[in-house]
Amino acid sequence: MKGSSAFSVKSIVNNAGIGLALLLLILFFSVASEFFLSPNNITNILTQITINLILAVGMTFVILIGGIDLSVGSVMAFAAVIAGKAITLPGLGTTELILLAILAGLVAGLICGLVNGVISAYWALPSFIITLGMLNIARGAALQVSGAQTIYSFPFAFEEFGSKMVFGIPFVFLLALALVAIAWFVLNRTVFGRLIYAIGNNEEAVRLAGHPVFWYKVAAFTICGATAGIAAIVYMARLSIASPIAGIGFELNAIAAVIIGGTSLAGGRGSVIGTLLGAFIIGVLANGLILIGLSDFMRQMITGVVIIIAVILDHYRAKLSSS
Incomplete structure (x- = not known):
């Protein structure tokens, strides 16, 4: 119990430091630009960070076990194309199409994450290499399935979901x-x-304690795929398209949000609250x-x-x- 309390105190201190950095950024930009704190701009920031935050939540699980997933941007594009194909099928009602598209997108992402997890955990291979391979597989599959064409003309009810506001806050951000x-x-x-x-702290100790490490690692990657x-x-609902070239570089932003949020690349230390703050820092900075x-060019450098x-x-x- 004592260890758990100490862990919580450390977590609070780390998140407080990240929160202070975010607050300083907000103060700086609010002075540097009169438009920064305008309601429209705040809404823009919340909307813009949504996809990165969703990806980063799944990425947190993978990095906590000491892994990495470079494929989430491509998996997102593949899932979008699969969902886009599903939602444009003829002969079904609007509600059925929307539910089918959501299910198809989730299953596509989940399967990609499951494959990443099984291969890297079963053969004890570096997840960096496995997910780099999945990055190319998912991107190629997205281009193949879509015929390298953007899919559009979605039901209005689905597109409305991407622009819906709840008490002045984007609904998609509340979902995140x-x-x-x-x-x-x-x-x-x-x-x-x-x-x-x-x-993430000591895999061998967990294995010796009799826990099925293989399945926990697979689950972490599967969660990451599902969030993709x-x-x-969300990307489809916001932009009303499903593009096979969507999500390029998104994996790097998701990893950055997790690391800036205080989660250790070595695994075993960090929090999803830190990831939330890290996503805000990236969004506010951009x-x-x-x-x-x-x-x-300067924005990329900074x-x-x-x-x-x-x-x-x-x-x-x-x-x-x-120490």
Whole structure:
């Protein structure tokens, strides 16, 4: 119990530091641009970070076990194409088409994540290499299934879901927050979540204790794939298209949100609340830099510097934790 309490205190301290960094960014951009705190711009930020946040929630599970998933952007595109094909089928009612599309997108993402997990866990292969292969497989499959064409003309009710507001907050962002809440509960209040952390800290000890490490690792990758499927549905609803070239580079933004949020690349340490704050930092930074007139090249450079700083800080946090 004592260890659990200490862990919680450390987690709160880490998240407080990330929250302070986010607050400083908000203060800076609110002074630098009169438009930054406008209601329209705040809505834009919430909408823009939604897909990255959804992907990053799944990525948190994978990184906590000491893995990485480079395929989520391509898996999102593949799931979107599969869902796009389903929602444009003739002879079905609107409700049936929407439900079929959501199910098809989720299953497509889940299967890709399951394959990643089974291969990397069964043969004990680096997930970096396996998911790099899946990145190409999923992208090629998306192009093949769609004939390299963008799919569009979705039912109005589905497109409306992407622009719906609830008390002035984008509904898709509230959906992402709900996923964060579910992930927090799973990681902090279930045996499964505790074992995800334990595998990242000491996989062999978990195995010797009699727990099926293989299935827990597969589950982490499957969750990551499923969130890519959810991101695909949100992407379709927001933009009213399903493009086979969607999601290029999205995996890097998701990984960046997790790392900036304080989750260790070595696994075993971090939180989904930190991931939420990390996604906000990336979103606020991207939006604010546009408002103050920096070029796209400068924005990429500054975002890269922030990621490197986050990794360096993680290195020192790991040293402090072990001392």
